[in-house]
Amino acid sequence: MRGPTKTFRLVATLPLVAALALGGCSDQLGNAPAPSPARIEFVPKVRGIPYFDAMDTGGLEAAKQLGVVWHTTGPSTTDPAAQVTILRDLIAKKVDVIVVAPNDPAALAPVIAEARAKGIHVLTSDTDAPGTQREVFVNQASARGIGTALVDALMAKTGGTGQYAIVSCGQAAANLNSWIAVQKEYAAERYPKAELVETVYAGEDEDAATTLAKQLMAAHPGLTGLVGECTTSAPGVAKAVGDQQKIGQVFTVGVGTPQAIKPYLLDGSCSQSVLWNVESLGYLTAWTAKQVADGKPLNPVNKVSLELPAVKYDAPSKTVLLGDPLLITADNVDQFKY
Structure with a gap:
């Protein structure tokens, strides 16, 4: 018996093509598409200084490995109002996670509450905002x-x-x-x-x-x-x-x-x-943000990466701790490129 003609095969595929075009949000099996990657926005104290540039480098590396979007938007001044403006803009953009290093925790408390009310996750990193509705603090060292x-x-x-x-x-x-x-x-x-x-x-x-x-x-x-x-x-x-x-x-x-x-x-x-290793702090920050966005609990000890095999989490204070501080001298300074 002969197989279907080319004309038949073309006609047979038209309903499938139409279904895909009309559905737009389903694959060929009718399943929902994979969710878009979590969008993480990092708001440092101020933009353009080596420290926060290094954190950004670590965050971008983690994003590449973890399948999330990491973006940094920093103020040009340490005036707390500048961070408030940025956070309100990010709320309007409906990002998934905001991570902020607060210049003034008290000034940010209301806008952090606004973000949480809109369902946006809020973390702090490098600097905490105790007494606010932030969910986790990623601390560089005690x-x-x-x-x-x-x-x-x-x-x-x-x-x-x-x-x-x-x-x-x-x-x-x-x-x-x-x-x-x-x-x-x-x-x-x-x-x-x-x-x-x-x-x-x-x-x-x-x-x-x-x-x-x-x-x-x-x-x-x-x-x-x-x-x-x-x-x-x-x-x-x-x-x-x-x-x-x-x-x-x-x-x-x-x-x-x-x-x-x-x-x-x-x-x-x-x-x-x-x-401390600032790039590692950025990496840990992005990893923690993804855990929170995915609704995954943080364990007392977490294997984050090969370089960060045992990161501790303190549940009462909701704090992730990178580790002990590094002592940098003329003898070891060239080990660090940032």
Whole structure:
């Protein structure tokens, strides 16, 4: 028996083609199409600085491996209102997940509540917004781990004595303030002969940090130490020490990204940077956002990737913890490319 003619085969396929054209949302078996990938929007404190660029790199790598969409929209200023505007725009766009590093947690609380009311998941990363409706905080390291490491690094250079000051960034930044609280308590207990004389705030502006550090050295002639509390103030205070020709007299430590702080580690104006793998923080942030979007529970210990085989989750505080801080020196700084 002869098979169907070409004309018959063409006619037979027409209903199927029509069904696909009309349905548009079904495959040839009548099944619903695969859901579109989760859209994750990351809102850093400010755009265009190496730290958040490195987080973005890690997030993009995770998105490629996990099958999600990762996009970063950062404000040009650390004014909390700028982040509020961005979040409202993302709510209007109906993204799936918003991840924010808040400049001012209190200022973001209402708009975070708005997003949750619209069914949009909200996480914090790098900086928390306690007391808001955020679902998970992706924390880079514990406040105690960072705070004690900064103090120990500075006191190793000053002999545990003398006057020192802190140049922080956002005055309302929850992560920085939690580290400073640990530093004050730990230094008073462990190094009673050292005196914290002043804490000042430079926003996320490296030049402002340099200016403030010079003013601190002028106001306190006996100053022997400076702490740059964030990734823009850490190189800023080191530059100030070099500019004032006080290398070896005023020691600095800080939370600096490796390549930004490298020149100052090499010339001795910065003794040590206390950080973490920032790209890994971005990767973990994207992974956590996907878990939340998929409705998957976080376990006490999570295998995220080969590089992150045992990430801890604390259910009471709803916090994912990247791990212990890294100590970056002139000897190991070239291991990190960001």
